[in-house]
Amino acid sequence: MNEVITSTIQTPAKGLQELWGWFDVSQDDRARVSGLMPLAEQNIEAVLQEFYSREGGYDHPGGEARPHGMQEVRDEQRRHLLELFEAGLDQKYYKDRKRAGLFNESYGISPSFYLGLYTFAINRICDLVRESAENEAEALETEKALRKTAACHQAMTIEAFSAARSDAIEQRERQLSELPTPVLRLQAGLLLVPVVGVLDSHRSRFLTMQILDAIRDQNARAVVLDITGVAAVDSMVANHLIQTMTATRLMGAHSVLTGISAEVAQSLVKIGVTGEALNPAGDLERGVETARKLLER
The missing domain is CATH 3.30.750.24 (STAS domain)
Structure with missing residues (x-):
C-alpha cells in the first residue's frame, strides 16, 4: 500500500487496482467508458479544434520548441484523450500514462494547460453523452463513470509529469555538480x-x-x-x-x-x-x- 501511495506510476497491476478503488471506479464504470470509444473517436478532432480555436486555447511553447511541434502536440493529445476510453487495467495502461507525462514535461506543456484541455474535452464528451443517451438516468450514470475514470486518468498523468520533471531537475543538478572547476x-x-x-x-x-x-x-x-x-x-x-x-x-x-x-x-x-x-x-x-x-x- 505504501508503495502505491508514494509512487503509483511504478506499481504493478495490484497498485492500479487500488488506484481505481481510490477514485471509486468500478468494473461497470470502466465498461461504460469503454463503450464510449466510438463516440469519442467520431468527435475528438472537432473537440480539439474547438478548444484551439478559443481565445487562449494555446498558451504553451511546445509548438515552437521543435519542427512540426504543434502537430506533434495535437497528435499526442488526441491519442492521450482516446486512451481514456480504453479504461484498461494492465502494464500498458500506466506505461501510457507515464509516456504522456514525459511528453508533457519534454514539450513544456504546463499542468494547467493539460488540465484545461482535458476538462474541456471531457465536458464536451459529456454533452454528447447526454444528447445520445436513451434516458436521463442512463446519461447520468455514464457521465459519472466517465468523470471518475477521467479523474484517475488525469492523476496518473500528472504524477508521471511530476516524476519526469523531478528527474529532469535532478539530472541537470547532477550535471552542474559534475562541471569541472578551473583553477x-x-x-x-x-x-x-x-x-x-x-x-x-x-x-x-x-x-x-x-x-x-x-x-x-x-x-x-x-x-x-x-x-x-x-x-x-x-x-x-x-x-x-x-x-x-x-x-x-x-x-x-x-x-x-x-x-x-x-x-x-x-x-x-x-x-x-x-x-x-x-x-x-x-x-x-x-x-x-x-x-x-x-x-x-
Whole structure:
C-alpha cells in the first residue's frame, strides 16, 4: 500500500487496482467508458479544434520548441484523450500514462494547460453523452463513470509529469555538480577559482582537493575563491567552504572568498558562520585586490 501511495506510476497491476478503488471506479464504470470509444473517436478532432480555436486555447511553447511541434502536440493529445476510453487495467495502461507525462514535461506543456484541455474535452464528451443517451438516468450514470475514470486518468498523468520533471531537475543538478572547476593562475603565486552551478558536498570535497593540489603544484601563496555563480549554500556546503579556506591556510596560502550574494549571506548568518571564518572580500575585483596586497606582505 505504501508503495502505491508514494509512487503509483511504478506499481504493478495490484497498485492500479487500488488506484481505481481510490477514485471509486468500478468494473461497470470502466465498461461504460469503454463503450464510449466510438463516440469519442467520431468527435475528438472537432473537440480539439474547438478548444484551439478559443481565445487562449494555446498558451504553451511546445509548438515552437521543435519542427512540426504543434502537430506533434495535437497528435499526442488526441491519442492521450482516446486512451481514456480504453479504461484498461494492465502494464500498458500506466506505461501510457507515464509516456504522456514525459511528453508533457519534454514539450513544456504546463499542468494547467493539460488540465484545461482535458476538462474541456471531457465536458464536451459529456454533452454528447447526454444528447445520445436513451434516458436521463442512463446519461447520468455514464457521465459519472466517465468523470471518475477521467479523474484517475488525469492523476496518473500528472504524477508521471511530476516524476519526469523531478528527474529532469535532478539530472541537470547532477550535471552542474559534475562541471569541472578551473583553477586559474592570475599571476605568480595567485590563483583564482570561479565556481559556477550547484555546489553540493561531493563537489565541495573535490573542489578542495583541486585547490590544494594547485597550491602545491604552482607554489601559490594566495587563492581567491569566487562563488558568484553559486545560487545557494546550505550548512553542509558552508562547512566545506570553511574547511577549504582553513586547509588553504594550512598549505601556507592566504584565502579570500568573493561573490557572496545577499541570499547566501543571510543563509550563512542563520547557521552561525562568521566573516572571519571565510575572509570575504565582496566582489571579485575587490577580492583580487585583497589577495594581491596579501602577496606584498
